Amino acid sequence: MEVLEEQRGKSTRKGSHRKPPRASTTDPDARIMKMADGGFRPAYNVQMDVETASRLIVGVMATNAGVDQGQMAPMVEQEHQRYGKAAQEHLVDGGFATHHDIQEVADKGVVVYAPLPEIRPVIKTPHGPPEPLPPAVIAWRERMQTEQAEAIYKQRASTVEWVNAVLCNRGLRQFTARGLEKVRAVVLWFSLLHNLLIGHKLRQTSVPV
Secondary structure, eight states, X not given: OHHHHHHXXXXXXXXXXXXXXXXXXXXXXOEEEEOTXXXXXXXXXXXXXXXXXXOOEEEEEEEOOSSOTTOHHHHHHHHHHHHSSOOSEEEOOGGGOOHHHHHHHHTTTOEEEOOOOOOOOOOOOTTOSOOOOOHHHHHHHHHTTSHHHHHHHTHHHHTHHHHHHHHHHTTTTSOOSOSHHHHHHHHHHHHHHHHXXXXXXXXXXXXXX
């Protein structure tokens, strides 16, 4: 509760300081998150980094953050740590594509493909004109308006979304372990199993030279 109260105090969200913090009595590491059915329950946020050609899982992340913002750069850094370099192109969900995130990974040589948000009218304020967009954000907006970018982004459905569905069918629907470290271990075990099965299929289809 003390940790949550401190986080609430640093939050800039409107009205966040008025709501009392809530913590799970069975899993203090879990956080209340909105579910696909519209309800709110203690949960964890799991991210998968999938290579599009092979569908191998090349990076995993489990956090108790209820949003995807700020999680793209750590995954790119994880690729650097594991493989010595990061993929030059990343296809991400719209929740990851904040202006700061896009510019941060662009500085590391990563090109982002993510859906464009709905265009909202610019509201004039007494504080002057809005700040100019970072160069990487301008390039992303221009890129996503091309047919080539739309075709590339469609690969998410048959890669990372497919992997998520496969892991869900294998039982990764609800965590029975408690604590963030144990949850990460569960995600890693599922990922290793997935990669072993994919690797077996790749060896069967490979052609000797």
